[in-house]
Amino acid sequence: MAVSDHTSSGNHGTATFAIPVDARPLAVEARGLVKSFDGTRAVDGVDIAIPEGAIYGILGPNGAGKTTTLRMLLGIIDPDEGVRRVFGHDRPHDIGRLIGYLPEERGLYPAMKCIEAIAFMGALRGLPLKEGRKRAAELLERHGLGYAANRQIRQLSKGMAQTVQLLGTLVHQPRLVVLDEPFSGLDAINQGKLELMIRALAEDGVTVIFSTHVIHHAERLCEGVAIIAGGKVPYAGSVEAARDRIPAQVRLETRAREGAWLSALPADTRRNGDFFQFPLPATGIEPLLRQLIEGEAGILSLSIERAGLHDAFVAIAGEAAARQLEADNQEPRA
Amino acid sequence: MSTDMIRPRLNALEAAWVIARRDFVAVLFSRAFLFFLLGPLFPVFVGGLAGSIGGQVQREAVSIDVGLAMSAGDNAAMIAAHDRLAPQLGGAVPALRAVPEAASDPTFNARAFMEARRGNYAAIVTGTPAAPALIGTEGQIARWQGPIGLIAADATSAAPTAFPVITTEIVTTSAASERSSRIQTAQIAQMLLFLLTMLLAGMVLSNLVEEKANKIIEILAAAIPMDAVFMGKLFAMLGVSFVGIAVWGSAAWGLWAVGGEAITQVSGFDLTRLPAPAVGWPLFIALGVIYFSMAYLLLGALFLTIGAMANTVREVQTLSMPVTMLQLMVFFLAAFTINQPGSGMEMAAIAFPLSSPFAMLARAAMEPQLWTHALALAWQALAVIGIVKGGSLLFRKRVMKSGGAGRVKQPWFGRRAPGPLEPAE
Numbered sequence: 166m167a168v169s170d171h172t173s174s175g176n177h178g179t180a181t182f183a184i185p186v187d188a189r190p191l192a193v194e195a196r197g198l199v200k201s202f203d204g205t206r207a208v209d210g211v212d213i214a215i216p217e218g219a220i221y222g223i224l225g226p227n228g229a230g231k232t233t234t235l236r237m238l239l240g241i242i243d244p245d246e247g248v249r250r251v252f253g254h255d256r257p258h259d260i261g262r263l264i265g266y267l268p269e270e271r272g273l274y275p276a277m278k279c280i281e282a283i284a285f286m287g288a289l290r291g292l293p294l295k296e297g298r299k300r301a302a303e304l305l306e307r308h309g310l311g312y313a314a315n316r317q318i319r320q321l322s323k324g325m326a327q328t329v330q331l332l333g334t335l336v337h338q339p340r341l342v343v344l345d346e347p348f349s350g351l352d353a354i355n356q357g358k359l360e361l362m363i364r365a366l367a368e369d370g371v372t373v374i375f376s377t378h379v380i381h382h383a384e385r386l387c388e389g390v391a392i393i394a395g396g397k398v399p400y401a402g403s404v405e406a407a408r409d410r411i412p413a414q415v416r417l418e419t420r421a422r423e424g425a426w427l428s429a430l431p432a433d434t435r436r437n438g439d440f441f442q443f444p445l446p447a448t449g450i451e452p453l454l455r456q457l458i459e460g461e462a463g464i465l466s467l468s469i470e471r472a473g474l475h476d477a478f479v480a481i482a483g484e485a486a487a488r489q490l491e492a493d494n495q496e497p498r499a
Numbered sequence: 500m501s502t503d504m505i506r507p508r509l510n511a512l513e514a515a516w517v518i519a520r521r522d523f524v525a526v527l528f529s530r531a532f533l534f535f536l537l538g539p540l541f542p543v544f545v546g547g548l549a550g551s552i553g554g555q556v557q558r559e560a561v562s563i564d565v566g567l568a569m570s571a572g573d574n575a576a577m578i579a580a581h582d583r584l585a586p587q588l589g590g591a592v593p594a595l596r597a598v599p600e601a602a603s604d605p606t607f608n609a610r611a612f613m614e615a616r617r618g619n620y621a622a623i624v625t626g627t628p629a630a631p632a633l634i635g636t637e638g639q640i641a642r643w644q645g646p647i648g649l650i651a652a653d654a655t656s657a658a659p660t661a662f663p664v665i666t667t668e669i670v671t672t673s674a675a676s677e678r679s680s681r682i683q684t685a686q687i688a689q690m691l692l693f694l695l696t697m698l699l700a701g702m703v704l705s706n707l708v709e710e711k712a713n714k715i716i717e718i719l720a721a722a723i724p725m726d727a728v729f730m731g732k733l734f735a736m737l738g739v740s741f742v743g744i745a746v747w748g749s750a751a752w753g754l755w756a757v758g759g760e761a762i763t764q765v766s767g768f769d770l771t772r773l774p775a776p777a778v779g780w781p782l783f784i785a786l787g788v789i790y791f792s793m794a795y796l797l798l799g800a801l802f803l804t805i806g807a808m809a810n811t812v813r814e815v816q817t818l819s820m821p822v823t824m825l826q827l828m829v830f831f832l833a834a835f836t837i838n839q840p841g842s843g844m845e846m847a848a849i850a851f852p853l854s855s856p857f858a859m860l861a862r863a864a865m866e867p868q869l870w871t872h873a874l875a876l877a878w879q880a881l882a883v884i885g886i887v888k889g890g891s892l893l894f895r896k897r898v899m900k901s902g903g904a905g906r907v908k909q910p911w912f913g914r915r916a917p918g919p920l921e922p923a924e
């Protein structure tokens with residue numbers, strides 16, 4: 166586990182900070198970030214610490230403050246309060262060459278050729294155009310788009326254009342890649358490819374931060390997440406620690422329906438058809454098992470299921486945020 | 500991953516250059532720009548064609564008059580010689596006309612007559628055909644000395660073997676008349692500057708709207724400081740403007756070469772007789788280019804800020820109207836102060852950044868001092884930087900305020916549009 170558990174108190178002055186247990190240096194660090202628009206707090210005291218080389222997810226429903234947080238981390242906008250540091254720098258533009266950013270709203274110049282678009286995005290980060298074109302050609306070839314190198318962006322499909330933009334984000338070989346809702350608008354195959362790409366980046370030591378409202382992407386990819394809801398970050402830390410916040414669920418099926426053994430089950434046991442479900446007791450499963458056997462419950466099956474990130478999200482961010490997250494997943498994004 | 504090939508952090512100039520290079524190439528090689536260039540050339544082409552035809556038909560008629568102030572007999576001999584040569588030489592010889600005032604005044608002083616700007620003569624010939632004297636401005640003497648010598652030689656003999664020696668007398672106008680005539684140069688320069696600025700600065704207006712429509716603005720804002728984006732766009736558009744001016748200038752030059760005389764006749768205005776500006780033509784033209792750049796950058800920076808704020812072309816048009824009216828007002832202010840040198844009004848026109856280039860260009864036509872231009876240019880450059888900084892700050896504050904999900908269009912005037920999701924992500 167690379168990132169320790171951390172819960173923001175919302176009080177910037179006293180917030181305890183996540184310290185990476187493996188002592189990797191921090192790629193991104195934010196303390197007490199606050200941003201208001203027209204008197205409304207869009208982000209309210211966000212604390213994040215992301216170690217170098219991590220894949221880190223910013224998880225929350227639409228409108229939670231993910232994009233504003235990312236924009237503050239990247240220096241596109243300045244926070245009203247709080248501090249942010251990227252590779253130790255207060256001004257991310259000073260180390261722009263180390264950063265790659267894919268915004269949520271994908272955009273490219275329609276009349277530009279693919280190879281030029283990628284090279285231009287590299288040039289924005291300090292990569293000479295000639296080298297940018299060379300790398301762009303290699304990247305396009307590697308990702309199966311070599312044939313489209315000299316096509317104009319307007320001639321590409323949406324998926325191809327998104328790939329071109331992603332390659333433009335990576336062409337200067339950044340050490341930190343920030344992706345805002347990168348899976349949005351991609352079909353399942355391209356989502357899979359993107360997951361592979363993110364993993365490959367991390368294997369190369371690149372820190373990847375992405376925002377998402379799809380929990381399973383974060384769960385599959387991330388070692389750390391920040392759960393964000395209503396502009397606040399109620400949890401920032403490792404995925405494992407988030408899951409550990411919810412006790413494992415015991416799922417029990419018995420032959421007997423009644424008996425004295427029923428009193429041995431925890432008070433918050435729920436009956437779900439033929440199954441009993443209840444949180445794993447703090448004392449462990451062995452004492453309960455003994456009682457069930459002695460009470461002749463007739464155990465047909467018993468499984469202990471670890472809580473998923475979704476359960477953790479519900480527990481941490483609340484039912485309302487979870488419902489909104491599910492609603493966001495149902496609706497295609499604009 | 501290696502980042503060896505990546506240069507150190509782009510400084511503001513380098514970042515602006517990346518933007519300027521892309522925008523310049525993109526605009527220059529777009530079809531829209533071709534039409535933009537060709538648009539003003541259609542009337543120029545038609546006018547040139549008409550001027551060329553008119554010029555050929557009436558070349559004789561448009562010849563400028565040179566006055567004759569010799570004796571009546573010598574005048575007649577000169578005119579007869581002109582009539583003999585004209586069919587062979589056409590417009591190369593000037594039309595000769597006896598000066599009536601000289602005939603009636605035995606003490607006629609051609610130099611005083613010219614300096615008083617009486618009559619409508621390019622130059623006046625006195626003396627005799629054997630020893631003519633040509634009085635006029637330096638330019639006119641240089642232009643007509645040869646033809647007059649030819650006519651005088653022909654007037655002295657049917658088969659001249661040698662040209663008579665022509666004495667020349669250059670007319671210099673008085674300081675008062677010089678100032679008076681330079682006002683014309685100042686006015687024309689101001690008008691030209693205003694027209695070019697208004698015509699070309701509009702291109703900047705829609706630039707950032709397009710950028711926002713392409714949704715690429717956030718990539719730019721994330722990679723480089725917003726003021727570098729603004730600067731890059733401004734200088735790209737300035738470069739494109741110079742291309743436009745070069746094309747239109749070349750067309751105008753060609754038109755003048757073909758039908759200049761006809762244009763002079765039709766308009767009653769001879770561009771070649773435009774009084775020289777106080778700083779001299781080369782420096783005046785150089786200052787004209789610099790002040791155009793400054794006027795363009797100042798107005799462009801304002802338009803760019805508006806373009807950055809607006810979401811639609813309609814919003815751009817609505818918001819740009821006050822700026823256009825402001826620009827008209829500052830132009831009128833600068834024009835009004837031309838004949839009030841050193842007045843409080845002129846100082847105000849110079850101090851206000853938007854009118855400063857216009858007022859200072861007029862000053863270059865009227866006054867020879869150069870240090871004032873250095874001062875004004877520094878002030879204007881500061882104003883450009885200030886507007887760009889302010890515009891980029893406004894852009895960061897107003898535009899980058901919500902993610903895609905929560906974006907709700909906010910009207911500029913009146914109450915905010917209802918939007919439960921704004922501010923959003």
